[in-house]
Structures are given as C-alpha cells and as structure tokens.
Amino acid sequence: MLTHIVVWKYRANVDLDVRQEHVALLRKLRHLVPQVQSLSVGFDTLHLSRSYDTGLVALFADREGLEAYTVHPEHVKVAEFGRTISEHVASVDFVE
DSSP states (O other), X not given: OEEEXXXXXXXXXXXXXXXXXXXXXXXXXXXXXXXXXXXXXXXXXXOOXXXXXXXXXXXXXXXXHHHHHHHOHHHHHHHHXXXXXXXXXXXXXXXX
8 A cells, every 4th residue: 555645835825715626626536536545635723833734645556556646637737736826745655
C-alpha cells in the first residue's frame, strides 16, 4: 500500500468559497480516478503557526497506481487549480 499525503497553504487573499471549491474538487477524485483506493481531504482545525490550510491523504495499491493518478486528466486539472491558489504545496509518499 502506498500512502500519498499533500498539504496546501493558500494565499491569504483566497476567499473561503474558493477554498471550499478546491476541497470539493479534491473529494470528487476518489470517484473519478479508478486507482484511488481511499481518499480523505479536509480543512485544518487547529490553526497552529505551523499548520497548512488543507490536507489530503490518498491510498494506492502501488507506485503505478499513484503514477496513473498523477497523470489522470481530472487530477491534473485539480492540481493546477490548487497551485494557482496556494503559496506553498508539499507532499510525501511512503510505503508501509
């Protein structure tokens, strides 16, 4: 199993409705990309100085599944949208 984690720090001028649209689009990916075995996404609730605004955890059977997700047209669109509204995006991928 491969775990894929992404966090977004939105630009300060990005309105709540745009942030909510981003999260909604991310959530739809679990139904649009067959390689996704599970996907959770949500807004940060602690609001610590080190916190990012939104986080995603997705599980894939293997690296090939993640690679297929990465180039899937629906993911590409959502990823680009996320980059345009963020000041920083970070990710980590690991196998347990």
